[in-house]
Amino acid sequence: MRVFHSLLDEYLSWKWVIVVVILFGYVWNKRQDILVFASPLALPFNVWDFVIPMVSDAFLIIYLILPLWLFYSCKLLFREWEPTIMIRLGGYSQWVGFTLKKIFPTLLVFCLLLLGISFIGAIGVQVSDSWSALTTTEGHYMNNYTYPLYQQGLSPILALLLQVMLMMCFLVVIHVGLATLCIFSGQHQPLLVVVSTFIFVGSIISFKVFPPDWVWLHVINYTILPMTYGSFPSMLVPLGVFVLFITIMVVIITLRFTRKT
Template identity: 30%
Template sequence: MINMRIAKENVISWKWIFALVPIILFSFSNRHSINYLEEKHKVTANIWDFILSTLNDPYLMVYYIFPLIVFISTVYINRTFDYTKLIRLGSYKNWIFTKIKQLFLMDLYFICLFFGSILLATINTPLSMEWSELAKINEQSNAVLYTLQFNFSNPFVAMVLQIALFLLTLITVQFVICILYAIYKKQLVLHLLNILLFVLGIFSFKIFPASIPPFLVIPNYLLLYHGVERFNSTIMPFVSMILILGITTLIANNIDKNRSIVRQFLTKNYSIIIYSLLCLLGIWFNVERYANGEFSIGDIFTGTFFGTTNEMFSLLSFAYYVVVFVGFVYFVQLLLQRYLSEMSFYTMIRYRSMNKWFLSWFPKILKSIIILLGSLFAITISIALFNGIPLTLSDNWFQMIYQFMVNGFLQLLFYVLLVIIVSLFTQDVFKSFIALLVLTIFMLPGFKLNNFIPVGLNSMGYLMENVSIYSISLTLVGYIVIEIIMLLILINKKDYTL
C-alpha cells in the first residue's frame, strides 16, 4: 500500500542512484583513513567506526547530503503542487501535512540508500556491539568517534540518535519549505531558502567564531557529535529542534486563518518580541561563555546579571543590565502613557478618586515585575542545565536568590515609581523615561557615589564585594518610602489637571 502511494506520487526516483556514487566513494576514502589510524595505534576498528564516522562527517553531511535532500524536497513540492488536489484536501493545512508525510517517506528511503552505501565500505570488518579500542583514542583526527564513545555507552544508540536527529532536522526544514510555498506560491522563495541554509551551514561550520550561540550553528542539528560537543549536552540539540518543529507545526495548523491577524499581532508586539529575544540571547551568550569553565550554575547566574558595582565595571554587563531592567521600565512607561491618555473626568467619576484609579492598574505592574524576575531566573537555570552544567548549591545560594528576587523587586519598584512620579509631575511620560536613562550614568565608574543614588543596586556583582545585601534592601526601601509619599501628594492634589 505504501509502495503504491509512493510510486503514484513520484516520491522516489531511480535517478537517486547517481546521487549515491559520491557517498560510496567517500565511504571508501573514510575507510582508508580509519585503516591508517589502525596501523598507527596498533588497534582494531569495528563496523561502528566506519558507520559513525561517515554519518557524522561534516563535509559529507553539510556540503552534500543535507543540501541535496533539501533541494530534492523543494523541486518535489513545486512540481507536485496542484490546485485540484488542494481543493480536494480542503485546506492548506491538510496539504502541508499530506506533503510532510510523503517527504518523510522520501527521507526514509534516502537514508536507507545512504546507509546501504556506507555498508558497502564495511565489508570484511569485525562486527561488535561495543566500542572499539580505536574509538577510545583521543586525538584530533579521531574527534568524532572519541566524542561519541565518551557520551554514549553503546555505538548502536549513537547511530540511532544520529539518524533521529538528522531526520528531525530534515522534517523541520521541510515543514518550513511547505509553509513558505503555501504562503508565497513561488519557487524562487524556496530556492532562496536553499541558498540561505547552504551558506549558513558553511559559515557556521568554518567561519563563525566559537563564541557564537550554538543554536545558530547548522551542523549542531545535522551531526550528533557536533551538537553534543557544542551544546555540551546530549539532549539539547533534540530539544532545540523539537521546539522549532513545534513552532512550525503551530504555524501550519493556523495557516488558513486570516494572516492579517498575525501581522497585526507582530506589529503591535514587535517591541516585546525584540526585548524577549535580547534577554534570551544575553542569557544564552553568558551561559556559553562560562560553560566550559569550572563554574557552578550560581556562578553563571551571577555573571549573567552582574551589572556594575563600586569596584567592578564591564561595558557588556552594563549594557545587558540596561536592556533587561531599564527595558522593562520602558514597557511600564508605555502602559502608563496609555492610562494617562485615557484619563478624563469620566474616569474620575467611575473611580471616584485618584487613589482608586491608581490602584486599579498598579498591582498589575507589581505582578509583571515578579513574573519578569521569576522568568529570568527559571530560563537561566534551564539553559545552564541543558548545557550540562550540574545543579550544585553554592555556599551563598540564599544570598544570590535574595539579591536577585528581593533586591531586584525593590530596585524595579523604585524605577517604576520614579517614572510614575515624573510623568504625573511633568504631564509627559517620555520625560520620565529620559530621567531614568540619565540616572543610569550613576552606574558608570566614578559616578557611583558609594551607592548614594539608588541605581543598579540589584546588580549581582555586589555578592562579590564586601557589601551587605540587606543594607541595599534598607536603602531601596528608604527611597521607595520617599517616592510613595511624593506620589500620594501628587495624586491627591485638589488642583490636579486632567
C-alpha cells in the same frame, strides 16, 4: 505497493545512480583514510570506527545531503501546490503534513542507502556490538566522532540510530520551513529557490566561519550527534529547538488559514 514502485522508479533513475557512485567513492576514500591513520596507533578498531564517522561526516551532510534534500523538497512543494489538493485536505497545516508524508519515504530510503553504503565501506573490518579500543582510548584524533558517544554511555547501535534520527529531524524541519514559506508566498518558486540557496550557503558559512562558541548557530550541532554532545548538555536541546520551530510554523499556518476562512 504503489509507493514502493514510485520510489523504485525514482532511485533507479540516472540521477540517483550518480549520487550512489559519489557516495560510494566518498565512503571508500574515507575508509582508506581511516586505515592509513589508524594503523600507526596500533589500537584495535572495528566496524563502528568506520560506519559512525561516515554517517556523521559534516562534509557529506552539508555538501551533499543538504542540497539534495533542498532540491527534492522544493520539487515536491512545486508539484503538490494545487488548489484541488488544498480543498481535499481542508487546510494549509494539513497540506504541510501531506507533503511530509509524501517526502518521508524518500528520506527514509536515502538514509537506508547511506547506511548500506557505509557498512559496505566497512567490509573486512571486525564486526562487534561494542566499542573498540580505538574509540575508548583518549588522547588521539581518530575517535573524534566516536569517543564523545562512548563517554555518554551510548552503545554503538544506539549511537548510530540516534545520529540518523537527528539528521532526519533536521531535514524534516528544513522541509516544514520551506512548506510554510511556500504557503505565505503563494508558491513563489524563485523565492523558494533563493531561500533554499541561502540555507545551503548559510550552512556552509556556519560550518566553516562561525567561531566555536556560537553553539546555537552552528549547523553541525543540530545534525551531528558527537558535536551535539560537545556543545549542549543533551540531545534533547536540538530536538527541543526542532519541536519549537515546527510548533511556531504550525501556529502561524493555522492563524493564516483561520484568517482566510
